[in-house]
Amino acid sequence: MAEIRNFKCPCCGAALVFDGVSQTLDCASCGNSFEVETLKQLDECTDATAKESKFDWEHYEPRSYEPDGEIDLASYSCPSCGAEIAGDNNLGATVCPYCGNSTIVKRNFEGTLRPDYIIPFKTDKNGAMRAFENARANAPFLPKEFKDKRVVEKMTGVYVPYWMFDCDCEASAVFNATRVSAWSDGRFDYIKTDFYKLIRAGNIGFTNIPVDASSKTDNRYMEGVEPFDCGAAVDFNAGYLSGYLADRYDVSADDSIERANERVKNTAAGILNGTAAGLYATIIPESSRVSFSGGKIRYSLLPVWMLNIKYMDKMYKYVINGQTGKVSGEFPTSKAKKARFFAAVFGVTFAVCAACVWAFTNFM
């Protein structure tokens, strides 16, 4: 038996009635008429995107790491924040890259998990410091004294553990869009708004979406230094750790999946939205769905410089991308500088507005 479908008005939600003469579905409530085919397509697509997204990642099996003489490793533990870090045994005195504590304890290396890939450092310590100074110079409301009164703790190069996610997904999305036109006659101004449903679907591939696998670093800092150029990733070799510290993951791949899913879904919807950009006055997402199977997860170490700066008894933490030199962190704000900027903008804008008002009231 054929399924009987009740179509609802996309405008007001009331039940639609088929008009045999016009062959349209009419709404008695708001007076709109719709083509049957249009509503069938709309229903099919709405049903498709209303389903739950399907994120199917392959299970990641960790591999233990056995030193093979590539480098003499040691374990460093921080009694202050609890960080357990592997590193070059010949690193000498160091500080905890996460909290800046200098009483870091060196122990014999006790083994760790073997990463699949590593992106070697490309920016050295001097380059990282220059990048930081550039970022400092561009911070608009930085107190003048920050440059002189800050105490720069040791800058440490750290390989931070990341889960890297690859997937080829099918994405679909429905958007509500409007086009607006306006005209006038002698007595009235008219504004016509045309309402559309946009249906988009396509295939999108993602490679190496990084998700921070260390609980000791705030994800805002680690996502703030992105992107990493994963084309420079190489198979892991402990030799790259020479002169650096390397954290081990303490957030499992399973626990990182949710963040990867979120970023995949957001990006897919944004890309599909982009296919209609510029064609409509407004485009508002209604629903979206992502589906894939066999997504791959890999364990990698990515290079960052960690810098802790003490200023006015407060510790400021900065993370600098070891590849690109991009800086992520929060600078102290000078309220006086901020107030001066506000006053300057207000003053200039007020002068322009006042001149316009004066001209309008005197010459119009």
Added chain:
Amino acid sequence: MKKRILTFLAVIFTLTASLHLTALAYNTPVTDEVGYLTQDEINALNSYLEQVRNEYGMDVVVYIEQSAGSDNVLYRADDIYDYRGYGVGENRDGIMMYISMYPRKYTFSTCGEGIRVFNDAAIERLTEVTGEYLRADDYYDAVAAYAEEAYSMLTAAANGEVYGYGEGAADDYAKPVAWGLAGIIPLIVAALTTHARGKGMNTAQYNNSAANYVSGSLNLTTSNDLFLYSSITRTPRMQNTANSGGSTTHMSSSGEMHGGGGGGSY
């Protein structure tokens, strides 16, 4: 026969007199059923307002009555204007000041070209110049002030300067509003600019996008734009030429378009 002729003449005279009186009753600009005005005052006002009518082809009339019959004096004023046949020409151009004793209220009703000349700003001005006198029970001065202000508005309109669009009441509002905006807009601009610039102080931000990690490009398999419906909104044009007026209008019980309003209790 002589008696018949006299009777005929008497009938003709009576009819003529009656018609004349009727015409006077409908066309005299000032009607005071309460007795607020003396006959001399009525005569002076009539003379002045008839002159206005002759000069500008617009009725400027006054109607004072004991009871409006309801609290809605504007509709009562519209009805009096319509049924007493005020207004000049096909469009019944004119304005009427209506004063009621019960309730103690007054208002203005406009019609035809009067809607344009005595726009909302003009009605507000007329309310302003008459209200003070009415509250002091100084009816003659109230009506005289109304007559003079209406005359000057008609003169201005004849020169292409409808009240409220040149120097006048509208400026009283436009200037403070413009200067208020000149203060508020910079505040908003300064706050938004400072906030946007302040974002540079904290670069540690979540990145919800993975656009940097897209391999290849989107392979679009479905792209369908379904038109659903249209909506049209219509708003009356605010004309800013010298000959226009921002007037609020309504229908009287006889179906005539009226403007006016204003006034209130006194």
